[in-house]
Each structure stands twice: as structure tokens, then as C-alpha cells.
Amino acid sequence: MSTAWAASPSELLMRAATKAAGRRRSPIRRRLTLIAGLVMLGIAILAVLLAPVLVSQSPTTIDALHPLVPPLTAGHLLGTDQYGRDILARILYGGRIDLAIAFGATSVTLVGGTFIGLVAGYLGGRVDSVLMRLVDLFFAFPFLVLIIAIVAMLGPSIFNMFIAIWITSWVSYARIMRAQTVVAKKQQYVLAARALGYGPLRVMFRHILPNTASAVIIFSMVDAVGNIILAASLGFLGLGAQPPSPEWGAMISDGQNYILSSWWLATMPGLAVVFVGVAFSLIGDGLADLLRAGER
Amino acid sequence: MTGAPLLTVRDLHSYLATSQGVVRAVDGVSLTVHEAEILGIVGESGCGKTVTCRTIMGLMPAGTLHASGEVIYHPHGERSILSARPAELQTLRGAHLAMIFQDPMTALNPVRSIGDQLLEAVTSHARLSRAEARARAIGLLERVGIPAPARRMRDYPFQFSGGMLQRALIAIALASSPRLLLADEPTTSLDVIIQDQILSLLLELQQDTGMSMILVSHDLAVITEVCDRIVVMYAGQVVEEGTVADIITAPRHPYTQALLDALPQAGQRGQLRSIRGSPPSLIDVPDGCRFAPRCRFVTDDCRSWDTELIETGDPEHTARCWRQHEIERADAWQQEQREQQEQQGSGSG
């Protein structure tokens, strides 16, 4: 970005031409990704919230008379599991847990990590060094392993899953935000704000943050996907939601044993994860297209 | 004295498709470079000089170019090389046509050594043993004035200064002994002292090898120092063409005159002379003379005149102005100043 003003007109012209050639879609089609993602996410949220309306069965009631019913049978659109519990109901109710993690865990780490990165980048010096060493430290651990270890110590439960994610995931945001802030600090608009005598808090939050937020917001979409998968993984390993909670990962784990005969037990919840995951990915991609088109 | 025509460009049009519309960067340019001649192309930023050179070399971004017209490299035959197949172009580039670009800092691969990149050029069109190639490369570096060339072969671009990089680029361009070198603003990103050195180097090399050169610059001073003939470009068109002497002493197009007027003279006092206004859009190209909005000699007919290059009377000197013989240049700028002062005086009165 800083080299844009130094390029000659012919260079700029050729860059514009190359960009135009590469982007043959009209503005509406470009927004399509974002819209598609939002629609998908909207469907997921609605479905999950309206679960009691959409399915009559409860996700936990055992029906010993109808175990392992295949999908597309009357009354069980997606079939039942080994205890006769309706899969669709379990997916819709289980979705509440996974979506709660996607939003709850991500938003806290987004805010916390961004704040820390902003402060570290802006203040620089020892504060920056200390905070970034801490971040490096966390990056040294494979996230899942660390989270498993934390949950292991605290005891498996949904809430402890939240805590484990909060403790470990803020670092990515901090690192991204810090890098952005360090670059932003040297930009004209920041120097101008400081020359006007604005205090550090104001410069950070009302000047730097709005201009650099796009990177962390786009990343938060990717992170949301990651957190859902993380929650599912913990559930899969038996470390997250405990039975009979219909969390998607736990469902997949249960279904593993029946893979040979009743494939739908493990496949359906996975498709739900993919659906929501793709929704977040598309939103992230769409945002990236939108925000970056504006920046350049 | 220069010889037979080496490269002829006929009615070249080079358009680029952007999101704002089609930019007519080069709109009907014709020029000829003769053997052992240095041709200068001068004009403001955005007038089409760079696009002309890149179109000749076939180095425009893929898929964006709509080029028509002819580019004939005579030693290769009379067919236009614009429509040449990649294999043909590959034979021409390096061994016949070479180019150096404006910013030496970005014109070299940052992760490979200077030596590697030079050797690549040396061996691109000749079968040489490793030792021969290396000797030739070192010789080239020496020839362009890089001290301790053998050692410098192992260095990387980031270890070279801007001036040294440009010298290395010249060495690379000359590696396969091309007959025509296109130099696109080779000194613009360098400081003045280095500028001078590079220009002298280019001149020296040209005289030694007898190759032809097209030197592109927005700086008329640079052009007049080095070139034999000059082409003045404005808004994608050639507006004047002639020998250096003719252009300097008897410029016929108001734009050329204004450019010359704008050159700061040593010992000059007072305001810098500039040309008011700015170049026209190349997307919505106006009818008639494109310089009309900024020309101090403009008449209504100028805006509807279907422009063409007109002989001036001097040999091989043409200008795109139908009023060129009527215009009395003498001290045009001072007269303009006087007129402006008169206007201000009567306006505030």
C-alpha cells in the first residue's frame, strides 16, 4: 500500500488492467459469496432456535422400539441412533451448543485478543516485548493439545471448554492486531491525530482500530470455523459436552461404532458441521473481498 | 551517421481494459529507429511512452492488451512481430531486442544472486561452457563499471545500491548483444550524479557496440543530452518528431515549445515555468487536437481538426499542429505572463 503512490502512471495503469482482467465478476456477483454465507448462517441460526417448532421429538428421549432407523423414514427425516433418538432433533438441539461456542468463544477472544494486540503494538517497548513473548509461548503449543490438557485438569464440561478456548485462542488475534497496529502507527492519520494532542486511548480506539479492524474480523470468521471444529473435536474425544448432550462431535464419536451398518449416525452431524463451517468461511471470504477492494 | 531503418512502428494502438473503461494508452503511434541511432521519446507521465515500449517488446500484462498496428524489426523480416508466436518472440528478446526498466530496485529477482541472473542472460542465446559464460559475465560487469566484478557475482540485489543495480541491469540487457536497447526512464529513480554516470555509460556502450537505442524519459534535458532524434508524445500520440537540433532550435508544436520553456535555466530567477492544465482522459478521448485545452495558440477549429503529422519544412521534422507556420514563438511565456497580469489588473479595477 505504501508503494502505491510511488508507482508511475503506466505501472498503475497496468496494475489496474491486470486487476480488472482477473476480476470478471460484477459487483453483485462479488457480494454473492458474502450473501450466500450470511444466508446459510441465518438458516442455521433460525433452525437451531426454532428447534422445538421444527421437530416434535426431544433430542434425549430414548425410544427402544425404533433404534437405527434409516433416514427418510416416516417421522424421522434423518433416521435415529442406537437408542432410537431422532437424529434431526439431536442435530438441531445440538446446534445450540456448537453455535454458542462459535459465537461465544470467538467473540470473547476477538475482543480480548484485539485489545491486547492494539495495546502492545501501540505502546511498544517493554509492554510489547513481554506481551509478544507470551503470545509466542502460546503458539509453541499445539492448540488442541493444550486445550485437551486444560480441560483434562479442570474436568470435562461445556463451560470448561469455553474457558480453555478463551485462555488459548486470543493469541492469534493479538498477533494480527499488533502487526497491524505497528504499521498503522506510522501512517499519516495517526501522526496527525497525535499531533493534535489526542490521548493514546482515543488514538487507539477511534483512529487505529476502525482502520485496521478488517484483518481481525476476517480472521474471526476463520476462527469461528475452527472453534466449532474444536468443540466437535472435544466432544468427539469425550472431553466436551457429556452424554446425553446432543453435541455434534459427540454424536460423530458415537456413530463411529456403527459406521459399517448405519452410516447416517456419524455422517449427518458431520454435514451439519460442514454446513455451518462453510457458512462462516463464505462470510469471511466475502468480507475479505469487500474490505480489501475498498482498501486498494 | 545512422544507417538503415532497424525497427519501424506503424500506427500502433495499444488499449487496456480497466474497470473504468478502455484506456487508449497508445493511439496511433508511428516511429522509426535506425541502425546506430539513439531515439528519444519524451512526454509527461501517462503519455504512453512506457506502454509503447512494452508493446514493442510484448511485455504487457497478459489478457489486457488489445494491440493493433505493426511493429517491424527489419533484420527479422517484414512481418509485424506483434503477432509473433511465443517461440519467435523468445528468439528476438535478448539477442535482438532488450529492455531496461525504470526502477532497478524491483527489476531483479531478490532471492537469486546477480551472477546467476547475469549468467542466465549470457547463456540464453549462446552455447557456452561454464567457464566461458562466467568469464563473459564478469567481463560485462566490468564493462558497465562495477568494481571487483568477480566477487560481486555472488552478491544479491539487496547488497547493491540503486546505481549499481542499474549498471547490472544494463549488463544483463547487453548480455546477448542486442541490436536495439529500449531504456524506459533508466535514470529517473537515481540521484543526479548517478544519473549522469549512467547516461554516459549508455552513450559509451552505444558508440562501442553500434547498437540502437530508444531512450524514454519525461526529462527533456536528459533526452537532449544523449539522443540523435526525438519523438515527443502527448496523450497517446506523437505530436512532434525530428532531430535534436531541429527540436531544440525550432520546435513546431506548442507542447514541445512549452516543454522547452519549462526547462529551468542556470541562473534563472523567478517562478518556474509550467504548463497549465492537465492531460486529457485516455478513456473518453476528446475530438480534435488533444492539446487544445492547454494550448495558448488554440482556435475553435483546433478542436474539430482531424489531427495528423504535418511536415515542417526541415528534413524529417514533423509536428501535429496545423498552425505551426503561423505561430510566432518568440518569448511566448513572457507574453503569457504579461497577458495574465493585464487581466488581473483590469479584473480588480
Add this chain to the structure above:
Amino acid sequence: MSRFGSLPRRLVHLVIVLFGITLVTFFLLRLIPGDPALAILGSSYTHTRAVAIDNFLGLNRPIWTQYGLFMGRLFHGNLGYSFFYNEPATTVISQHVAPTLFLVVYSAVLAALISFPIGFVAGLHRGGVLDQSSRIFFTLSFAMPAFWLGIILILLFSVHLHVFPISGFGSGFIGHLYYLFLPALTIALGFSTVLVRSLRSATIATLQAEFIDTARMKGIRWPLVLWRHVFRNAILAVVAVYGVNLAYLISGTVLVENVFSLPGLGTLLVSSVSDRDYPVVQGVTLLFAVLIVAINLLTDIVQAALDPRVGQEIGA
């Protein structure tokens, strides 16, 4: 000026990180609510053993001493005693290292083999068939949890097509390659999304660089320009991303080992968590972290080898 410039500084940094890792791992055990000795011993609890553990871990002494004891034992390769397996934790752990290491390397290689050609060609022919289809493919595969993808692959290739075995490590090098193909592929696919995207945009950016024009101007063949100039530069951006995403890779092994029943560190971690075998949990976590540090160091070295500018940075 050495090409690896700040190597001494990097080593110091490395040591600090390693110390930090030991600190975090040490504190992990302190997270357990209640009496650690009780938790560690579980069903083997006797009062004598509990006292022995208290002394061993220094639980009744200041925290610094405890850490000192911990570090001291660490330097002797003693990671504690696993009451579940009735063996030193180190022994238990070392028996499980091989499959995980093999899987990690295998996945890394597969990921490169998949993503480099696709990413490069997608960048070269932007908007083309490969570009669009790979984008769709990888958006989908990215949203798939590794373990679910593993299950689907098993369903397809092992159950229905009988091409690959469902589980196990196999014997001999070729055996390992065969048995670990599906698990490695599972991890590699998830990993590849980021690599493809990164290489694609690096390729697009590099194609616009002026030195590509210089290379073309020389009159060398286009494939050579692609390899020596475009790819050689675009890959730099990917190396950095590769290293960073290795953490994801490692996490993937935990899940994938579970799905494919591989006797590796991941399986050990999960089982020791449910077995409440805390010393082993601690030891495996530590080992994983050291593995990541090693991988990051390797990435740095590769980057420095490929890019002569790397050692030139001033400051962090």
C-alpha cells in the same frame, strides 16, 4: 555477515521459549482442583504412596522449589511415574512416538505434494477451471472436522472400496506408508486449504513484479521463468504459512490417530486424560510443544536458506 544473521539471538529466544513451555506444563498439574496426589494415584491410593508423591513433587514446599524439582528431574529425562501403566512416564511415551512422527512427516509431505502444484497453477491461471474448482473443494474440506473427514475416507476407501486398511500402523517402511496413507491424507487436506490459498495469492503477486519482465526480456523459455523466478519467489510466502500451520497439523494427529486407531502420542494423550494419568498428560504435552519448537526452527532455517534477505532484519 552470516546468512543466518541473528542465529545466536534466535537460539536464546528458543531457550526462553523452551523454559516457558516447561513453566506452562508445570502449572498444568497445579490446575487440578483438589489434591493432586489423590488425582494422580486414583485407585492406587494409599497413604504411604500419597506422602511419597507429596515429597516427590514437593507439594508442601514453596512453588519455586517445586519448579526446581520439576526441572531437575526433566534434565535427567524423568517425566514422572505413570501409575496407570506402572512404568516411568518416559518409557510409556517413547513407545508411542514413532507413529506420530511418521504421520507428521508423511502429512507434511503429502500436503506439499497436493497444494504446491494446485496453488501455483491456480495463481497462474486465475479464474480458470482449476482455480474455481479448487476453491470450492478446499472451502468445503476446510469446514470438515479432521476426524469426520477421516471417517468419511474410511467409509469410502476402506469399507466400500477396500483399497486401504481401516486402522493400524503396519510394519516396515512400506507397510507404514500404506497404513498411514488415509490418516496422512486426512490431515494433509485440512492443511492444504491455507497453503493453496497462500501460494495462489503469492503467485499472482509475483507475476506482477518487474523482475519477471526482466526475466522475460532475456528471451529465456517461459517455463524457466516460471520455475526460477515466479515459483522460487512465491514459495517464500508459503514457507512462513507452512510453519505456522504446523500447529494445526499436530492437533490433527491427535484426532486422526483416534479415528484410525494408531498407537501414537495423540491416542496416548486422550487415553491418559480419561485414565487420569496426569504425569503422562504432562509429559505428552511437553513433548508436543518441543516438537512444535523444533518445527518452527526448521521453518526458520528453510526460510533463511531460500531467502538471502532474511538475516538482514534489524530488531524483532
